[in-house]
Amino acid sequence: MKSIPMIRDFIVKNKLVLIYGIAMAALIFLLKWLELRFIIINHSFEVYIGLIALLFTALGIWLAIKLTKPKVRTVIIEKPVYISPSETFELNEQLIRKLNLSNRELEVLNLMANGLSNQEIAAQLYLSLNTVKTHSSNLFEKMEVKSRTQAIEKARRLSIIA
Amino acid sequence: MKSIPMIRDFIVKNKLVLIYGIAMAALIFLLKWLELRFIIINHSFEVYIGLIALLFTALGIWLAIKLTKPKVRTVIIEKPVYISPSETFELNEQLIRKLNLSNRELEVLNLMANGLSNQEIAAQLYLSLNTVKTHSSNLFEKMEVKSRTQAIEKARRLSIIA
DNA sequence: CCGAAAATCACCCGAAAGTATGATCTGCTC
């Protein structure tokens, strides 16, 4: 019969829940007992409710903390990945065409990816700051991103830039 | 993806909460049944108590989950190294060590490189916006850059991030 | 246990980034 091992397995897996359930039952019966014992506590009803609330809040906190998985120390694993120096990188022309990025927008994108600010890009391309902003705004809209860092990340992911 | 352990963790947590909720309900209904069967007492009172207990247990769980510091997870740094690595490799090692970036700073750097805003990084790491700013400021200083895009670019160039 | 480093958070402020809108100007095509 498999039922015995299954039951044991169930018990092991749900040990905490079972323990808690039993504790719950005990607590509830204790409360019932208290209630019966001090049946004349009409005046301290609010105190009673408050105690219940406090108790069960603590119980919830305890439960959550108890069942939250143990803390794990942060470990830095340095994992060297050797890659070939041969430039297998190809600009994804098709993708660029699909995104419908203009030349200027691509230039701006590349300079962005090199860490240049809008002001520096403007100087590099002999444009005004406002023009760079316009290009970058249009770029973000076409790429469906909301910031230069997202644009850089997506462009790299799509192999639009090196 | 770093998010997967967190998602799994979230699911696990909720599963436990659900299990607990069901157990609670079962216990309460059992109690009610017992009460109806054998005792004649004011009904609404126990229902009220039960609801209070449920509510505040949920509150406790929520509080604990919300306020508990997230467990730190492993930071895996993949370092692509080009062939003829005898010098480049050492150089990167030295640079990384010389830059003396802390774990948190590296985490922030990686999330930055994924295009996240400071606000999003704060949410991801369960930090305040101010803390993320502090980390990024320290990061920029250590890396000798002046903006997040420069940090991303330099980190890529130095193979500190993928 | 103590001190240093790391991590956390707060407040203020200026700079940069990003949004929205509109206006020229140019080159191309129908």
Added chain:
DNA sequence: GAGCAGATCATACTTTCGGGTGATTTTCGG
């Protein structure tokens, strides 16, 4: 020549970033 898209620039505005400073708490090695 009309229409159109790209490029250019502007103004005005909101949001985000980054620097500076100071503070408390955690963590960890000696």
